Amino acid sequence: MNEALLRSLTPSVLGILVRRGADFAAAEDAVQDALVKAVHVWPADPPRDPKGWLVTVAWHQFLDATRADTARRRREDLVDEEPMPGPAPAVDDTLQLYFLCAHPSLTPSSAVALTLRAVGGLTTRQIAQAYLVPEATMAQRISRAKRTVSGVRFDQPGDVATVLRVLYLVFNEGYSGDVDLAAEAIRLTRKLAAAIDHPEVAGLLALMLLHHARRAARTAPDGGLVTLAEQDRGRWDTESIAEGIEILQAALAHDRLGEFQAQAAIAALHADAPTAGETDWVQIVEWYDELARLTDSPVVRLNRAVAVGEADGPRAGLAALAALDDSLPRHTAVAAYLHERDGDLATAARLYAEAAHQAPNLAERDHLTRQAARLNARRFR
Amino acid sequence: MAKYLLLKHYRGAPAAVNDVPMDQWTPEEISAHVQYMNDFAARLEETGEFVDSQALAPGGMFVRYDGEGHPPVTDGPFAETKDLIAGWMVIDVDSYERAVELAGELSAAPGAGGKPIHEWLELRPFLAHSPTTTECTLK
16 A cells, blocks of 8 residues: 555546536545545555546545535536546646645645645644644634635636745644654655746755755754754765755756745755865855845844854854844844854853743753753853 | 643632632523633634643642652642642644734633623743754754
């Protein structure tokens, strides 16, 4: 039983049902039912044409459901019109599905949930586990999302940027439950990149691959965070890095720079350095300048201050930091780091402890607390 | 997508506007209050924002380890403890603003005279999972 194959067929099967006239919400339910059936039936009786099998089963599932609760006339119209499950414009359908599931009328959490189910083929239970909410809550979130987009025409062109934001959110959620959301985000972005030639889609895919390549090195055996400088670079996934860099170079050749390409370029420069000390911080600062020009995001300027601290020394980094609002998330953590580099261990220790109190997640809080403890132990020894 | 805890206190929160102890309400007012809380939870489930809701009994103990070979030491209950948690609701919402809005709604549950209690609820963000792409900002 190949679950990956099954899930990869989800969007095209759903697209075929919608093109046959099924409304999106009902078609999506029918495809989920067909997936569940496949899981039970295929191990003992594998179909010769998995996609054809899914289309047939999902279509009948849809007709049964329609029969149960809507007018017979509409159903008969549909049956009369039923085309043969021949070759379908799978690529276009997949792209339309991405647009629909990331529609701007959806909240970010709804768009994420709908994308994972309708494009990713995950079950409601898997999505609920990944986001640590009850299955009933996730089921409602998905059905509301489907209602929200029910009036949207399926063949309407969408905005790639909204799709990329949703995929980036999925990637950043990381890992919980039995679904690896980062890997899932890469799979979905890869599929999107195959469906549309767009440098920012490629840029996001490259960014994900470059970050994912470092995953094994990012966590200590005790679960603690390992910073980029301290990571064992021998544990980075070189294959993934090579692929990310290749995709990024091809994207940059289009000469249509966007924020994901710029972020990927920064990740690539980190990935390219044999040791932390050999990192090309001057170029990284230049990419942060590009990124700041593209997004005007204070978070980017904060990261830029770190890079400036490495390229031109901690005093320069602190000067760049001074220009920023100190209520920015992680501002204190960056200040602590730069003060430590500048040799002011007392200030650094105090700021690390303060940053730990403001940390938005447990791993960062523990990491910052350890930094403070490390400096305090050294100072008071 | 962030989780928040809405914490309800028996004691320890600032006094509510409509601060009449529940045992002095009419039975109908109590029913209306319970109904409001149930409806609120049901509505959140429908919006896909509900995670959990629990009530706690007021009587509790402090317990601590007392060394190898000794049973744990218990102490309490402390009638005069300043802060006492009555229960909680956990929500999963798109923004801090939405969390505040929902806490406000929950605080409007009806009490004595059928009027909103205006109870102070404590709103606490969960520490999230570490996002995949933090290490650049963490340095």
